[in-house]
Amino acid sequence: xxxxxxxxxxxxxxxxxxxxxxxxxxxxxxxxxxxxxxxxxxxxxxxxxxxxxxxxxxxxxxxxxxxxxxxxxxxxxxxxxxxxxxxxxxxxxxxxxxxxxxxxxxxxxxxxxxxxxxxxxxxxxxxxxxxxxxxxxxxxxxxxxxxxxxxxxxxxxxxxxxxxxxxxxxxxxxxxxxxxxxxxxxxxxxxxxxxxxxxxxxxxxxxxxxxxxxxxxxxxxxxx
Amino acid sequence: xxxxxxxxxxxxxxxxxxxxxxxxxxxxxxxxxxxxxxxxxxxxxxxxxxxxxxxxxxxxxxxxxxxxxxxxxxxxxxxxxxxxxxxxxxxxxxxxxxxxxxxxxxxxxxxxxxxxxxxxxxxxxxxxxxxxxxxxxxxxxxxxxxxxxxxxxxxxxxxxxxxxxxxxxxxxxxxxxxxxxxxxxxxxxxxxxxxxxxxxxxxxxxxxxxxxxxxxxxxxxxxxxxxxxxxxxxxxxxxxxxxxxxxxxxxxxxxxxxxxxxxxxxxxxxxxxxxxxxxxxxxxxxxxxxxxxxxxxxxxxxxxxxxxxxxxxxxxxxxxxxxxxxxxxxxxx
Numbered sequence: 001x002x003x004x005x006x007x008x009x010x011x012x013x014x015x016x017x018x019x020x021x022x023x024x025x026x027x028x029x030x031x032x033x034x035x036x037x038x039x040x041x042x043x044x045x046x047x048x049x050x051x052x053x054x055x056x057x058x059x060x061x062x063x064x065x066x067x068x069x070x071x072x073x074x075x076x077x078x079x080x081x082x083x084x085x086x087x088x089x090x091x092x093x094x095x096x097x098x099x100x101x102x103x104x105x106x107x108x109x110x111x112x113x114x115x116x117x118x119x120x121x122x123x124x125x126x127x128x129x130x131x132x133x134x135x136x137x138x139x140x141x142x143x144x145x146x147x148x149x150x151x152x153x154x155x156x157x158x159x160x161x162x163x164x165x166x167x168x169x170x171x172x173x174x175x176x177x178x179x180x181x182x183x184x185x186x187x188x189x190x191x192x193x194x195x196x197x198x199x200x201x202x203x204x205x206x207x208x209x210x211x212x213x214x215x216x217x218x219x220x221x222x223x224x
Numbered sequence: 225x226x227x228x229x230x231x232x233x234x235x236x237x238x239x240x241x242x243x244x245x246x247x248x249x250x251x252x253x254x255x256x257x258x259x260x261x262x263x264x265x266x267x268x269x270x271x272x273x274x275x276x277x278x279x280x281x282x283x284x285x286x287x288x289x290x291x292x293x294x295x296x297x298x299x300x301x302x303x304x305x306x307x308x309x310x311x312x313x314x315x316x317x318x319x320x321x322x323x324x325x326x327x328x329x330x331x332x333x334x335x336x337x338x339x340x341x342x343x344x345x346x347x348x349x350x351x352x353x354x355x356x357x358x359x360x361x362x363x364x365x366x367x368x369x370x371x372x373x374x375x376x377x378x379x380x381x382x383x384x385x386x387x388x389x390x391x392x393x394x395x396x397x398x399x400x401x402x403x404x405x406x407x408x409x410x411x412x413x414x415x416x417x418x419x420x421x422x423x424x425x426x427x428x429x430x431x432x433x434x435x436x437x438x439x440x441x442x443x444x445x446x447x448x449x450x451x452x453x454x455x456x457x458x459x460x461x462x463x464x465x466x467x468x469x470x471x472x473x474x475x476x477x478x479x480x481x482x483x484x485x486x487x488x489x490x491x492x493x494x495x496x497x498x499x500x501x502x503x504x505x506x507x508x509x510x511x512x513x514x515x516x517x518x519x520x521x522x523x524x525x526x527x528x529x530x531x532x533x534x535x536x537x538x539x540x541x542x543x544x545x546x547x548x549x550x551x552x553x554x555x556x557x
Contacts (some may be wrong), residue, residue: 050362054301057355077344085351086381092358093377096370155340157401 036062040173053091060084069146074157225381236336240317249279255516262520270404277415279531289458294364294494301363306456308465309356313470320477321404323487323500334487335404342390342403346478350387350433353471354380356437357442359454371449375527376442376520380433382534387429389542393422393549394482416483418552421545423483425538427514430475432534434468436515438522441530446470476511480504 036059043055060083065077150159164172253268253276260267270274293302306388319342323334339345354377361373397418398409406415416423432439443451453464480486484507487500527535 019480043529048298050298050301054359058397073339073341077348081344081348081351083346085384089351089354089358089377089381092355093374093381094361096358096362096377147457157341 025069028065031067032062032065036066050092053088053095056091057084057088060088070158071150074160163182225440226303232271233336234333235541236317238334241314244314244466244470244473247473248466251473252278252282252465255519258513258516259520262517269296272489278413283462285369286288286458286462291458291460292455294366294455296365298363298365301359302455305360305363305443306357306460306467307357307438308359309467310463310470311351312352312356313467313474316346316429316474317470317477318343319343319403320474321407321481321486323497326497331406334501338343338402338404341401341538343395343401343406343482346403346474347384347388347391351380351509353433355469356464356467357452360456364452364455366455368449368454369452372442372444372448372454376435376452379435379441379530382531383432383538386425386538387433389539389546390419390426390429391420393419393546396546398547398555403481403486403518407481407488410485410488414483414485414488419483419549420543422549423479423540425542426479427511428538430479431515432514432530434475435520436468436470436472438524439530440524441527444524472498472515473508473511476508476515479503479511 039058064076064079268278318336321335398406487504489503
């Protein structure tokens, strides 16, 4: 994840440098990039899950800063509000519920790490080759919204709205329906069966008490 | 940016910062006086003339108190949590317009920054405030603090949605995310008139977001002692207090800006800036008084009432209100 992140950051910096090159932007970029990657590394090696979550917040902040440099204010704010303000807070909420202080001391590394390391190196090389080694490719990666188009539309927020609600309306709505279905599914799975509803769920009535196994009847109901 | 632009920017930032460093003290005194009056007692009346120096004395006491760190706490997180509490509360002030533009050699707006995503920046900073609570509650390694932080995170995440829905309706009417544009869009009609429901939703959510009574479950002093900041002492504890007042002021300012026309009101020709700031501060103080009034008169919610009220009443109302606002806007344009 870190490597892919670094590659994309380097690529963006090249795009940016070809547009405007001034001292403030360069200093801000290098600070944000180094801090983001550093905090990403901390997130991976921290033995305490809460420290990992806090490092993740620091990464999100600095990536939001990178968005600001790129002139994408809406993305920067959305990044902070959604990822830092909602998702990582829920991680922390869960960690606090479980009261996890430390992970086990022995290091847990998966067997497939021997496959993962070469693949990661390959990805890093590809990233560097695409962004540094081939100027013609990186010049062609301008996206559908080069700066001129964005300023014609009136800003990055407007550009995003135009793309989201004209060209990609159907995928956008599809994603919304998918998320709603997932939410309803989670509610159904987690729902506790009340005593007066047991007639509707005969499995619960003949098994152990519904309070001890709240999820089971609802699980079978949804599986049919 | 030339030298003067930098100088103006730094002056604005310092002015807003000083507003807090000094502004919280008279507000604490005012709250204690009002609470005292409403509960048929005097309130502070010993230090200085009728107790005017009470908060200064309290501040001095906090400053010279020992800064205790619990033995089994997570020191780094414990140390950083109060900073994380104050930082978003102060950062969000960057986008609040205090008054109209002033001509002093060059045009200076009475705001720190006119972001084109201003109101979203406010929502983002509001959602970061919960980190201070969670970090302090978790790192203190105390059951009371832990419970307070758990309550607070659930509460803030839930009421954020209500606030977002109310803000969206205003954005639909104003057609812009910039607070300056939102104030200018209210030149004819304040948004409280077409968006009364949105206004009520926003005010309720604002009280819940600031963890004030009747939504003060995270720090319920009668059951959780003081909730998430129970282990803190001295200046670190004062940081939590400062953040609470900064957040209350911020919410008052945003309500005034979004629904009551910000700095708009009757003006004296030639003194537009002065009257603008006056109207803005007046509208803010009405809401600050509302915060104190609620604390003195309302009992605390029970936790299930709190969640049911948000998810089963406020959010459905907010969604319907948003749909109606969008429909009206489509019909007009």
